[in-house]
Amino acid sequence: MGKIFDPVFMIHSFPEVLQALPTTLFIAFMSAVIGLVIAFIVSFIRYANIRILSPLAKVYISFIRGTPDLVQIMLVYYGIPLFLKAINAKFGTAFDVNGVPSIAFAIVALAINAGAYMSETMRSSLLAVDAGQLEACYSVNMTRLQALRRVIVPQAIGIAIPPLSNSLISLIKETSLVFTISIIDIMAQAKIVGSRSFRFFEIYVVVSIIYWVICAIVAFALSKVEVYARRYERKVDK
Template structure:
């Protein structure tokens, strides 16, 4: 048989032991990346060249370099200059820095989509710049950004499989181990594809609920 269902059923518990790594890398990198992304978005929109151009260069660089290359530089390249980082930390740094570049453009476009009248009305009330951004502009921009940010977190969950290339014991790495031991990679790849689909489907449902609540609000 091309697919060994009995092997798939027996392997599920072991494969799922890597789930905390898969979700941990994805969620933590998403949260950390969001903080950097908001900062990068405002730097990108700044009229000051010393803020604007470094942000543009960073965003262009991180969007243009494959994630696998970034992970290899962090895990295999840094030891050549005397810096040895754990594989899990390399994965967190890599996914956070790359995702921040994509999310920065999402936030930039979302902030730009907020009606300029909101800025003018807030300034006419004499509000300072920071409270305007924090309490008026960002809440509206976040509502606009929910759908594209949902796509980012789903993509990060799937892309987290690349962490297996630097020995992080996530679900993909565990599936590879069983596939090599049992000489049946096809069954393991079918299993892992199903698990990633289930995770993505759950995130789609959560995204839909968040969109509904923000729309009502």
């Protein structure tokens, strides 16, 4: 009878699993950047209550919140090729449906998901800034855009960073789902390594440690960003 738990195998598995770390980090980084752009656009649409666009933004957020992440990945993975085929049939274009890499589908799906959650964080942060400051900006002849850019948004960013940090950490963990669309990320690499000896418990301990360390580093870095972003806030003596 073999060992119930093999720490030596676990230690030796780290280098092999870490080979897929760049793929995981790339997906997380690109999804975060695109997700933040989506979040900024959607949050301002809802904050300004733009007609037609604001209700559409609400539907988008509601759909993302109400469906599993894995389902969203599958919808993008199977939906984009159908969309490209429909464009080719309609307009006679020649988009290479099979030429789109799986990693692109993963980034799009995770960015759409993250954008919905982060947009609500940004909108609530904009609303948290005292409305009187906007009126004060108008009193010195600032336009709405100038007031947002110079006064409201800088304060909202400081408020938004802690919940945005949680969203970014969640995004990193959600990359563990992309192995379902044939991407060799940390999870997929772990399954490959674990299947050789059927030491799946040990290999998932390795995966847990890797994700934990990554998230801890990101959380630490974002805490420093928060301190920098809020450096001009008035300190209240205790």
